[in-house]
Amino acid sequence: MTPEYFILIIGYIFGFYMAWNIGANDVANSMASAVGAKAITIRQAVFIAGILNVVGAVFIGSHVTNTIRKGIVSTDILADPHVALLGALSALLAAALWVSFATWKSLPVSTTHSIVGSMIGFGIMAGGFAVINWAKLAAVVLSWIISPVFSLIISFLMFKTIVKLIMVKKNAFARALGLSPVFIGLAAFVVVLSFLFKTPLGKTLSMDTWTALLVALVVGGLIGYAGRAALKRFTPSDEEGGTEQVFRKIQIGTSCYVALAQGANDVANAIGPLALIYFLVNTGNVGAKVPVPVWLLLFGGIGIACGIGMAGHRVMETIGTKITTLTNTRGFSVDFAAASTVLLASKMGLPVSTTHAAVGGVLGVGLAGGIEAVNFRIVFQIMIYWVLTVPAAAVTSVIIFKLLEFFL
Numbered sequence: 001m002t003p004e005y006f007i008l009i010i011g012y013i014f015g016f017y018m019a020w021n022i023g024a025n026d027v028a029n030s031m032a033s034a035v036g037a038k039a040i041t042i043r044q045a046v047f048i049a050g051i052l053n054v055v056g057a058v059f060i061g062s063h064v065t066n067t068i069r070k071g072i073v074s075t076d077i078l079a080d081p082h083v084a085l086l087g088a089l090s091a092l093l094a095a096a097l098w099v100s101f102a103t104w105k106s107l108p109v110s111t112t113h114s115i116v117g118s119m120i121g122f123g124i125m126a127g128g129f130a131v132i133n134w135a136k137l138a139a140v141v142l143s144w145i146i147s148p149v150f151s152l153i154i155s156f157l158m159f160k161t162i163v164k165l166i167m168v169k170k171n172a173f174a175r176a177l178g179l180s181p182v183f184i185g186l187a188a189f190v191v192v193l194s195f196l197f198k199t200p201l202g203k204t205l206s207m208d209t210w211t212a213l214l215v216a217l218v219v220g221g222l223i224g225y226a227g228r229a230a231l232k233r234f235t236p237s238d239e240e241g242g243t244e245q246v247f248r249k250i251q252i253g254t255s256c257y258v259a260l261a262q263g264a265n266d267v268a269n270a271i272g273p274l275a276l277i278y279f280l281v282n283t284g285n286v287g288a289k290v291p292v293p294v295w296l297l298l299f300g301g302i303g304i305a306c307g308i309g310m311a312g313h314r315v316m317e318t319i320g321t322k323i324t325t326l327t328n329t330r331g332f333s334v335d336f337a338a339a340s341t342v343l344l345a346s347k348m349g350l351p352v353s354t355t356h357a358a359v360g361g362v363l364g365v366g367l368a369g370g371i372e373a374v375n376f377r378i379v380f381q382i383m384i385y386w387v388l389t390v391p392a393a394a395v396t397s398v399i400i401f402k403l404l405e406f407f408l
Contacts, residue, residue: 003408004085004280004281005281007085007086007089007277007281007408008277008278008281010089011088011089011092011273011274011277011278012274012299014089014092014093014096014274015092015270015271015273015274015277015299015300015303016270016299016300016303017092017093017096017303018092018093018095018096018099018111018115018269018270018273018274018303019267019270019271019299019300019301019302019303019304019306019307020096020303020304020306020307020310021095021096021099021100021103021111021307022099022111022266022267022269022270022303022304022307023049023050023053023303023304023305023306023307023308023309023311023312024099024100024103024307024308024310024311024312024314024315025099025102025103025108025109025111025307025315025355026108026111026262026266026354026355027045027046027049027053027259027262027307027308027312027315027316028108028312028315028316028318028319028320028355028358029108029258029262029338029354029355029358030049030052030255030256030258030259030262031045031046031048031049031255031259031312031316031320032315032316032317032318032319032320032358032362033251033255033319033320033326033330033331033334033335033358033361033362034251034252034255034320034331034335035316035317035320035321036319036320036321036325036326036331036362037248037251037320037326037327037328037330037331038328039248039251039252039255039328039331040252040255042313042316042317045255045312045316046308046309046312046313048255048256048259049259049262049308049312050304050305050308050309051305052256052259052260052263053259053260053262053263053267053301053304053305053308054263054298054301054302054304054305055260055263055301056199056259056260056261056262056263056264056265056267056301057263057264057267057297057298057300057301057304058294058297058298058301060199060200060202060260060261060263060264061200061263061264061265061267061268061271061292061297061300061301072116072119072120072123072132072133072136072137072140073119073120073122073123073131073132073133074123074127074131074132074133076127076131077122077123077126077127077131080126081280081284083126084126084276084280085277085280085281086401086404086405086408087119087122087123087125087126087401088122088273088274088276088277088280089273089277089400089404090118090121090122090125090397090398090400090401090404091115091118091119091121091122091273091397092115092118092270092273092274093396093400094117094118094121094393094394094396094397094399094400095111095114095115095117095118095269095393095397096114097396098114098117098118098389098392098393098396099111099114102315102385102389103311103314103315104314105381105385106314106315106317106318107315107318107381107382107385108315108318108319108355108358108359108382108385109355109385109386109389110353110354110355110356110386110389111266111269111355112266112269112353113140113143113353113386113389113390113393114269114389114390114393115269115272115273115393116140116390116393117389117390117391117392117393117394117397118393118394118396118397119273119397120132120137120390120393120394120397121393121394121395121396121397121398121401122397122401124394124398125397125398125401125402137390140390141390143352143353143356144353144356144383144386144387146345146352147341147342147345147352147353147354147355147356147357147360148356148357148359148360148363149360150337150341150344150345150352150357150360151337151338151340151341151356151357151358151359151360151361151364152337152360152361152363152364152367153364154336154337154340154341154361154364155333155334155336155337155338155360155361155362155363155364155365155368156364156365156367156368158332158333158336158337159329159330159333159364159365159368160368162183162247162329162332162333163329163368165179166179166243166329167243167329172242172243173242173243173246176242176243176246176247177228177231177232177235177246180224180227180228180231180246180250181221181224181225181227181228182224183224183247183250183332184223184224184227184228184250185220185221185223185224185225185227186220186224186336187220187250187253187254187332187335187336187339188216188219188220188223188224188227189216189217189219189220190216190336190339190340190343191254191257191339192215192216192219192220193212193213193216193343194257194261194339194342194343195257195261196212196215196216197212197343197346197347198261198265198342198343198346199261199264199265200264200265209347227250230249231246231249234249235249243329244327244328244329245328246328247328247329247331247332248328250332251328251331251332251335254332254335254336254339255335257339258335258338258339258354262354263301263304265354266304267297267300267301267304270300270303270304271292271296271297271299271300274296274300275290275291275292275296276290278290278296279291318378318382319358319359319362320362322375322378323359323362323363323366323374323375323378323379324362324363324365324366324369324373324374324375325366325369325373326362326365330365330368333361333364333365334358334361334362334364334365335361337357337360337361337364338354338357338358338360338361341357341360341361342354342357356386359379359382363379
């Protein structure tokens with residue numbers, strides 16, 4: 001066996017391990033609020049998210065991926081195939097180890113920022129500090145503020161709106177049903193736009209902004225009124241907590257979409273460096289982008305699903321139950337805020353993290369119930385890990401790169 005194919009086998013192992021970690025940590029982005037609000041159980045969340053992540057990775061995931069995530073590091077470092085191979089291996093393992101540590105501590109971190117940090121470490125080893133795009137790195141740091149703050153504001157306002165229009169009224173259940181087309185339609189509007197603008201499959205449709213807005217508006221309206229008809233049929237009016245039951249059903253739908261989109265988008269964090277290794281071994285050279293075989297997307301999707309099933313409950317419980325108490329109306333506000341934040345920030349060209357947006361959304365609905373309703377000790381711990389993610393992954397990548405360089 002040639003050294004290159006030995007490296008490829010190691011790459012498969014590291015890539016699967018990274019995908020496993022994405023599932024274990026990032027599943028909280030899609031299902032934590034639904035579990036915290038008791039819309040579904042942890043077991044149901046693990047099952048649903050596992051399937052939808054695989055489907056999203058295989059059928060919606062991009063068949064072309066960037067070899068260097070977010071353009072943080074110059075592609076000049078790919079000129080030497082052997083150095084590029086070692087760098088991709090070190091990046092995969094360094095990012096995976098950091099996310100594993102965060103998952104063990106039951107704290108959510110951005111897997112994208114983890115792979116970015118590890119690629120920075122590889123870049124410094126391969127080409128020095130000159131290959132780092134410091135402006136792009138500054139944008140990553142900015143996302144630590146933008147993502148949670150945007151989401152916090154949106155979830156706070158959405159929950160306050162639900163309280164004012166529905167919760168404080170005597171006929172709350174009837175008003176919830178009457179206004180359900182608005183809330184379902186808004187959620188569907190954001191979901192459709194997110195699909196068109198954020199998922200690789202949606203981007204291939206190449207719709208301009210106004211056409212996409214029109215399509216999302218029409219589809220959102222249709223789903224809104226169809227949703228109300230379904231709610232009237234399947235939600236008994238004499239059921240205790242009927243208002244929460246209305247939003248429970250809406251929330252399950254939004255959580256399922258986020259899980260599907262997560263599989264489509266986040267699989268690149270594991271498959272990008274692995275695709276780099278695969279094509280370097282098979283062709284001897286690689287550029288800024290490489291094609292991704294379907295079987296490699298399936299490989300990453302299965303890894304994500306395994307991580308969800310084996311360890312997804314840890315971070316899910318932190319976001320869903322330890323920051324603040326969630327109900328279905330609060331959970332819907334969180335999902336809507338996280339999806340809206342990612343969509344708006346992306347279209348405005350601002351850096352954004354789904355993980356940070358999800359936490360910000362939970363914090364927003366917590367603050368809507370009073371500052372005493374928020375566990376700031378947990379929030380502070382989470383923020384420390386956000387700040388540590390890029391430098392910790394970078395330093396770990398440097399150490400692993402030097403070790404691999406010595407042995408390989």
